[in-house]
Amino acid sequence: MTPQELKLIHAFFYPKTVAVIGASHTAGSVGYTVLENFVRKFKGNIYPINPNVSEILGKKCHKSIIDVKEKIDLAIICTPAQVVLKVFEECALKKIPAVIIVSAGFNEIGNTELTEKLEKLISKYKKTTRVIGPNCLGVLNTETKVDTLFLPEYRLARPELGSISFISQSGAIGSAVLDWASSEDYGMNKLISYGNALDLDETDLMEYLIQDPKTSVICLYLEGNKNGRKFFESLKKNSHKKPIIVLKGGRSKAGAKATQSHTASLAGSNEVFNALFKQTGLIEAKTFEELFNFARILSKIKIAPKGKRVQIITDGGGYGVLLADSIEETGLELAEMSANNIEIIRKQVPSYVQIKNPLDLAGDVTNERYKIAIEQALLDKNVDMLAVILLYQVPQLDSKIVEEVKALNNRKLKPLIAISIGGEFSKVHSKALEEAGVVNFLYPDEAAKALKALFEFHQYKKEHK
Amino acid sequence: MTPQELKLIHAFFYPKTVAVIGASHTAGSVGYTVLENFVRKFKGNIYPINPNVSEILGKKCHKSIIDVKEKIDLAIICTPAQVVLKVFEECALKKIPAVIIVSAGFNEIGNTELTEKLEKLISKYKKTTRVIGPNCLGVLNTETKVDTLFLPEYRLARPELGSISFISQSGAIGSAVLDWASSEDYGMNKLISYGNALDLDETDLMEYLIQDPKTSVICLYLEGNKNGRKFFESLKKNSHKKPIIVLKGGRSKAGAKATQSHTASLAGSNEVFNALFKQTGLIEAKTFEELFNFARILSKIKIAPKGKRVQIITDGGGYGVLLADSIEETGLELAEMSANNIEIIRKQVPSYVQIKNPLDLAGDVTNERYKIAIEQALLDKNVDMLAVILLYQVPQLDSKIVEEVKALNNRKLKPLIAISIGGEFSKVHSKALEEAGVVNFLYPDEAAKALKALFEFHQYKKEHK
Numbered sequence: 001m002t003p004q005e006l007k008l009i010h011a012f013f014y015p016k017t018v019a020v021i022g023a024s025h026t027a028g029s030v031g032y033t034v035l036e037n038f039v040r041k042f043k044g045n046i047y048p049i050n051p052n053v054s055e056i057l058g059k060k061c062h063k064s065i066i067d068v069k070e071k072i073d074l075a076i077i078c079t080p081a082q083v084v085l086k087v088f089e090e091c092a093l094k095k096i097p098a099v100i101i102v103s104a105g106f107n108e109i110g111n112t113e114l115t116e117k118l119e120k121l122i123s124k125y126k127k128t129t130r131v132i133g134p135n136c137l138g139v140l141n142t143e144t145k146v147d148t149l150f151l152p153e154y155r156l157a158r159p160e161l162g163s164i165s166f167i168s169q170s171g172a173i174g175s176a177v178l179d180w181a182s183s184e185d186y187g188m189n190k191l192i193s194y195g196n197a198l199d200l201d202e203t204d205l206m207e208y209l210i211q212d213p214k215t216s217v218i219c220l221y222l223e224g225n226k227n228g229r230k231f232f233e234s235l236k237k238n239s240h241k242k243p244i245i246v247l248k249g250g251r252s253k254a255g256a257k258a259t260q261s262h263t264a265s266l267a268g269s270n271e272v273f274n275a276l277f278k279q280t281g282l283i284e285a286k287t288f289e290e291l292f293n294f295a296r297i298l299s300k301i302k303i304a305p306k307g308k309r310v311q312i313i314t315d316g317g318g319y320g321v322l323l324a325d326s327i328e329e330t331g332l333e334l335a336e337m338s339a340n341n342i343e344i345i346r347k348q349v350p351s352y353v354q355i356k357n358p359l360d361l362a363g364d365v366t367n368e369r370y371k372i373a374i375e376q377a378l379l380d381k382n383v384d385m386l387a388v389i390l391l392y393q394v395p396q397l398d399s400k401i402v403e404e405v406k407a408l409n410n411r412k413l414k415p416l417i418a419i420s421i422g423g424e425f426s427k428v429h430s431k432a433l434e435e436a437g438v439v440n441f442l443y444p445d446e447a448a449k450a451l452k453a454l455f456e457f458h459q460y461k462k463e464h465k
Numbered sequence: 466m467t468p469q470e471l472k473l474i475h476a477f478f479y480p481k482t483v484a485v486i487g488a489s490h491t492a493g494s495v496g497y498t499v500l501e502n503f504v505r506k507f508k509g510n511i512y513p514i515n516p517n518v519s520e521i522l523g524k525k526c527h528k529s530i531i532d533v534k535e536k537i538d539l540a541i542i543c544t545p546a547q548v549v550l551k552v553f554e555e556c557a558l559k560k561i562p563a564v565i566i567v568s569a570g571f572n573e574i575g576n577t578e579l580t581e582k583l584e585k586l587i588s589k590y591k592k593t594t595r596v597i598g599p600n601c602l603g604v605l606n607t608e609t610k611v612d613t614l615f616l617p618e619y620r621l622a623r624p625e626l627g628s629i630s631f632i633s634q635s636g637a638i639g640s641a642v643l644d645w646a647s648s649e650d651y652g653m654n655k656l657i658s659y660g661n662a663l664d665l666d667e668t669d670l671m672e673y674l675i676q677d678p679k680t681s682v683i684c685l686y687l688e689g690n691k692n693g694r695k696f697f698e699s700l701k702k703n704s705h706k707k708p709i710i711v712l713k714g715g716r717s718k719a720g721a722k723a724t725q726s727h728t729a730s731l732a733g734s735n736e737v738f739n740a741l742f743k744q745t746g747l748i749e750a751k752t753f754e755e756l757f758n759f760a761r762i763l764s765k766i767k768i769a770p771k772g773k774r775v776q777i778i779t780d781g782g783g784y785g786v787l788l789a790d791s792i793e794e795t796g797l798e799l800a801e802m803s804a805n806n807i808e809i810i811r812k813q814v815p816s817y818v819q820i821k822n823p824l825d826l827a828g829d830v831t832n833e834r835y836k837i838a839i840e841q842a843l844l845d846k847n848v849d850m851l852a853v854i855l856l857y858q859v860p861q862l863d864s865k866i867v868e869e870v871k872a873l874n875n876r877k878l879k880p881l882i883a884i885s886i887g888g889e890f891s892k893v894h895s896k897a898l899e900e901a902g903v904v905n906f907l908y909p910d911e912a913a914k915a916l917k918a919l920f921e922f923h924q925y926k927k928e929h930k
Contacts, residue, residue, distance in 0.1 A: 028860065109817050156858040157888040172781025172828065175858045176886045180907075183888035223786060249783055254799045255790035258782075258823050287910045288787070288886070316637025317723075318714055321688060322753070325720035334719045352574050358723050363637065393621040393640045395493065421641045421753070423622040423648035442645075445752045 001207045008130045009200070009208045011098035012143045013190060015073030016044045019065055019096075021087050022079035022103075023048030025056045030102060030150040031078040035059075041145035042248065047069060049087075063143035065090045074098045076148050081105030083115055084134065089179025092125035101133035101150050106196055108135050115198070122199045132205075137171040140178065142188055143214060149193075151175055162187015162218035164295045167194065167205050170249070175223045177288075183429070186296060189214050203231045210238045217299040218242055219291055223249040223259040230274065235280035243298040243457045245283045247291045248273055281460035282454050292448060293441065297450040298440050301415045304458035307384040309335035310451060311377040312358035314389035315365040315397070319444060320358030322418065323387060326448035332455065335383040341376040348372050363394050367401045372403065378413040385451055386416040389444075392426045402429055406436035415454060419447045466672045473595045474673045475664070476563035478606045478655060480538030481509045484530055484561075487544035487568075488513030490521045494614040495567060496543040500524075506610035510535060514552075528713045530555045539563045541613050546570030549599065550582055557590035565613050566598035572661055573600050580663070587664045589754050598668075602636040603661025607644065607653055608679060614658075627652015628681035632659065632670050635714070638686045642753075650896070651761060653721055654679050668696045675703045682764040683707055684756055688714040688724040693737065700745035705929040708763040708922045710748045712756045713738055746925035748918050758911050759918040765904050766880045769923035772849040773801035775916060776842040777823035779854035780830040780862070784909060785823030786811040788852060788884065791913035794796065797920065800848040806841040813837050828859050832866045839870065851881040852917055854909075857891045862864045867894055871901035880919060 018038055024031035031050070038046045039057045047070075048056045050104050051063040062068050065075060065087065075091045077084055077099065084103050091099050107115040122131050132138060138148030142161045156175050159182035166188065168174030174193040181188055190212070202220060209215045225231045235244070250259035251270055277284045283298075285291035310327050312334070314320035327334060334357045342355050349369055354360040359377070360460065361369045370388070377383050388405065390397070409416045418440045420430045430440045441447035473486040483503055489496030496515070503511045504522045512535075513521045516528040527533050530540060530552065539822045540556045542549055544562065551569050556564050587596050591804050594924060595605060603613030615622065621640050624647035629652065633639030639658040646653055655677070657670050667685060674680045681684050700709070715724035716735055742749045748763075750756035764783045777799070779785035797893040799822040814834055824842070825833045835853070842848050853870065855862070874881045883905045885895045895905040906912035 049744035065836075072735070100510045151860060155860070157890075164662045168783070170781065170783025170786075172856050172858070173783035176781065176784065176856050178859055179891060183892065221783060221785070247787075249786035249790065252790040253792035254822075255786050258786045258789045288908045304612065316609075316635065316641065318633070318638035318686060319634025319641065320637075321635075321714040321720050321723045322712075324723045325714065325717040328717035328719045332732075357719075357724070391637050391641050393616050393644055394635070395616060395620070421551070421618075422644035425620045425622075426644060443753045445754075455762050 001204070004210065005130070006208060008128070009204065011073045012100070012139050013131060013146060014144055015098065015146060017047070017070055017072050017079050018042065018044060018146070019047040019049055019068060019075045020050040021065060021070045021075055021077045021091075022108070023050050023056050023061065025053060025274040032151060033150040034076055034078055034102065034148050037147040037149070041144070041147060047072065065094055072096045074100070074146065075115060076105055077101045078150070079103055081111070081114060085114075085121060088118065088187070089121055092129045095128045097129060097132050099129055100136070100138040100146060101131060102137040102150065103133070104207075106134050108196060115196070118199050127197065131445045132192065132198035134198065137174055140191040142190075149175060157182040157188060159188040161191055163214065163299050164188050165209050165212070165215040165217070166219045167202055167209070168221040169194065169202065170221055170222050171195065176227060181292070186292065197226065201226060203227065203234045206244065207234055207238065210241055212345060216242065217295050218244045219295050220244065220246045221249065222246055232280065233274060235276065235282055237279040240461045243264065243283055243294070245285050245291055245294045245298070257383055262263060265364055280385040281457070281464065283457060289446060293446050293450045294336045294453040296419065297439050297454050298457060303412055303415050304462070305384045305415050305455050308332045308389045308455050309384045310381060311335040311337060311383040312383070312387050312389065313361065313370065313373045313377060314358050315361050315363065315394050316389060316391040317360050318459035319389050319391060319419070320360055323444035323448065324358055324388065326445040330448045330452040332448060332452055335380070337377065337380045338382050341380045345376050346371055364396055365394055366396050367398050367404055370401060371404050371408070372407050374416075378408060378411065378416070384414065385455070387419060387447055387451065388416060389419045390429070392420060392422055392429050399429065402432045402436065405433060405438060409436070409438050415451070417441060417447055417451065419444060466669070467585055470595070471673060471676065473562040473593070474669070476498065476538045477565070477597060477604050478611060478849065480563065480611060482512070482535055483507065483509060483611070484512040484514055484533060484537045484540045486514040486530060486540055486542045486556075488515050488521050488526065490518060498615040498617060499541055499543055499567065499613050501671050502612040502614070506612060506778065508610070524838050525715070530561070537561045539565070539611065540566055540920055542566045543615070544568055546579060549587060550579075553583065554586060557586070557594045560593045562594060564594055564596050565601070565603040566596060567601060567603055567613060567615060568598070569600040571599050576902045580661070584663050588724055591664065596664035598660045599663065602639055602658035605656040606657075614640065619695050622647035624651060624653040627654055628679065629653050629672065629684060630655040630677070630680040630682070631684045631686075632657045632667055632672050632674070633686040634659065634667065634688050635686055636660065638803065640794055642837055646757070651757065661911045662691065664822070666691060668699045671709065672699055672703065676721065681707065682760050683709045685709065685711045686714065687711055697741060697745065700741065700747055704746040705926045708748055708754055708759070710750050710763070712750045712753065746922070746929065748922060754911060755914060758906065758915045762882065762904050762915040762919050763922060765902060766919060768877055768880050769927070770849045770880050770920050773797045773920050774847060774849045775852055776800040776802060776848040776850070777852050777854065778826065778835065778842060779823050780826050780828060780859050781854060781856040782825050782855060784854050784884070784906055788854065788909035788913065789823055791910040795917040797917055800845070802842065802845045803847050806845045810837055810841050829861055830859055831861050832863050833871055836869050836873070837868060837913045839873050839881075843873060843881070849879065850920070851914065852884060852912055853881060854884045855894070857885060857887055857894055864894065867897045867901065870898060874901070874903050880916070882906060882912055884909060
């Protein structure tokens with residue numbers, strides 16, 4: 001991607017001036033909701049465009065984008081499909097670098113003629129104007145408050161600023177992800193729902209995010225690629241630079257058939273995608289939960305694990321057993337701590353503490369006992385990653401454990417995660433740890449899979465420097 | 466199990482009088498917490514036993530259980546290990562039917578001699594006194610408020626009354642499950658942590674729950690069986706009567722090794738357990754999440770699906786695609802609605818609605834459109850189960866959808882579940898639906914697996930009547 005192209009795409013996310021074409025004063029309509037998002041949150045200049053209205057939400061309305069004197073960085077088209085050609089060409093003539101066409105009514109409903117006309121027009125002006133859409137939700141940037149999502153915030157909450165960015169072929173999935181992320185306090189950076197992709201597709205957007213300093217992890221929901229070769233070549237060049245996690249819809253026969261009526265994309269055979277995952281370092285999430293968990297661990301843990309040996313430290317035997325099962329099942333290994341460190345621990349804990357792997361600190365565990373065990377595991381050359389199970393139901397664990405685990409984690413010696421399950425008392429502590437930078441999981445199996453993703457990304461990165 | 470045996474075990478859960486042996490006035494101690502649980506919540510007579518104290522928590526203290534005149538149904542022993550033999554024999558001589566030995570310090574720490582002595586003593590009085598423990602949390606009955614869990618409620622919340630019962634070989638897992646269940650509003654009936662199982666083991670407890678009218682689903686966390694043959698024979702006789710869901714710890718080599726130091730049980734080879742799952746209709750949960758999800762669907766949906774054909778109804782194409790993938794991956798099938806019903810729907814919805822499977826009602830879906838589609842699917846002879854995806858982010862869906870789905874579900878024509886993901890707005894509606902008896906899931910994969918468990922249980926039941 002050329003610097004000029006990147007500069008155009010940059011305008012989608014960091015505009016100084018925006019125009020909403022098809023802005024409306026009918027509350028609840030697309031043209032109203034999009035404008036209202038900008039008026040409420042965006043710091044730059046905002047121009048509503050509507051030939052029949054003089055003012056909306058306190059902003060002077062222009063009859064056409066041509067009438068706006070100021071240079072516009074981003075235009076959002078919310079008009080009916082039949083006027084899109086006309087208003088798009090006006091945007092292009094005004095050399096607006098970024099245009100989001102929210103309007104539906106193109107190839108997704110079989111309107112081939114109109115689609116081809118639009119495609120040609122987009123091609124004509126491609127050097128100075130780039131397009132996301134049509135038939136899309138567009139863009140959310142939690143930093144600059146660009147927000148073209150035409151769904152009201154009481155139904156679709158916007159997440160806090162974070163470093164995870166998400167590209168979605170499906171608008172519904174994009175918005176559900178945002179909404180869920182915000183309720184779980186997962187920060188996000190940019191969301192792009194790119195719809196029919198008549199111009200910019202998943203590869204272009206991914207390449208922009210690869211060089212975007214605000215994005216640490218890229219997530220993709222994909223049903224298929226229009227241009228698989230382009231996607232593949234880009235991944236080979238880029239997937240060691242940042243974690244790229246893909247949730248693929250249409251893996252099964254039944255699912256693939258469904259994608260045809262959904263995004264009108266050929267789902268691409270499983271074999272092709274499996275080869276992609278193998279050859280490019282793309283990280284596959286098989287479920288939504290994995291997508292969230294992989295994104296969290298990869299955005300928060302910056303230390304590369306040296307190998308795949310995990311030390312489990314626990315206060316509940318059963319949860320330790322389940323985690324050991326999951327670690328072996330994912331292909332990671334249980335670490336064997338060195339005799340020297342085992343001895344150091346043994347001198348400071350009761351005789352019934354099992355200094356093995358899992359290291360079971362027992363139900364009468366104290367903060368001090370956790371501290372001793374975690375510290376030695378962090379220092380042990382035979383340990384690559386730490387999985388610390390904290391079941392807060394036990395009677396002697398003190399709330400200060402949060403500070404202690406945080407301090408140990410802040411020494412940044414090794415990747416360390418926490419695993420806890422329980423009610424309010426548990427949740428309060430897990431949340432505090434998460435906010436202190438320690439990634440938390442509810443279940444042993446999801447923790448093991450996340451550690452595996454962390455290990456594999458860094459392994460691939462090391463091999464492809 | 467004989468009626469006499471069942472009657473003895475019944476006393477663990479439905480006692481009229483209880484004694485806490487080793488009751489203490491030291492807040493935070495086991496003997497205090499157990500007594501306090503009873504004093505605060507239990508309606509029957511309560512006798513604290515402690516030779517050195519005259520009164521605890523306003524209750525007169527007896528020096529020994531022998532001194533109590535009244536008949537005692539349940540005794541909980543919280544004394545140090547070395548006095549357990551003595552106080553247990555006193556309980557047995559008083560013909561107390563149910564004794565829970567909470568005290569630790571037996572075979573789990575290698576104290577074989579004391580363990581063998583206790584085992585002999587238990588054997589001697591087995592006809593009139595049965596034992597849970599030692600080294601256990603004991604019993605929680607959310608109905609009668611028997612609660613021997615010595616962990617305070619602010620750390621370990623107790624769930625509401627429900628019909629799911631849980632037998633756990635691991636105390637920590639038992640308590641974490643309770644705590645989590647209570648925070649997620651999953652009702653439970655009985656929890657039993659049976660520790661070293663010197664007398665009653667998982668099979669005995671399971672057989673009690675099989676005939677217990679208050680328990681609709683039995684969950685087990687197991688690392689191994691002392692008596693695998695007994696477990697197997699019991700399952701063959703019983704597993705068609707009620708769903709029995711097992712989460713097995715120690716499936717992997719690493720995990721199996723860990724169970725040896727944890728519950729001192731041989732984990733049993735995977736092959737043996739796999740055969741068990743195949744031959745007995747036992748339902749395997751591979752993860753905690755599956756355990757909870759299978760328990761929810763099997764306790765709430767009472768209608769047997771006639772086959773394995775699922776109709777998906779959705780307002781988000783992508784989520785429908787992912788669910789279609791998961792349904793095929795679990796071995797269920799996508800239904801094909803009859804032409805007649807498709808025609809009835811087609812006449813009432815816009816032309817862009819895809820009346821296939823997934824049936825995609827589109828982003829401008831209304832309550833009415835859902836109602837039409839769900840109703841026809843419920844009436845269709847080619848549909849066995851319904852999976853209704855409700856993404857509440859879309860602008861035109863009204864809150865009354867809850868009432869409408871509830872009313873359709875209440876016609877009890879077919880198993881119906883809902884799938885939703887999102888923030889507060891979503892959660893409010895999902896919760897309302899769940900309370901109205903419609904089981905809700907967050908993710909497509911977990912919904913598909915739960916439907917599979919429902920189908921398989923009823924299939925097994927039909928074949929083994």
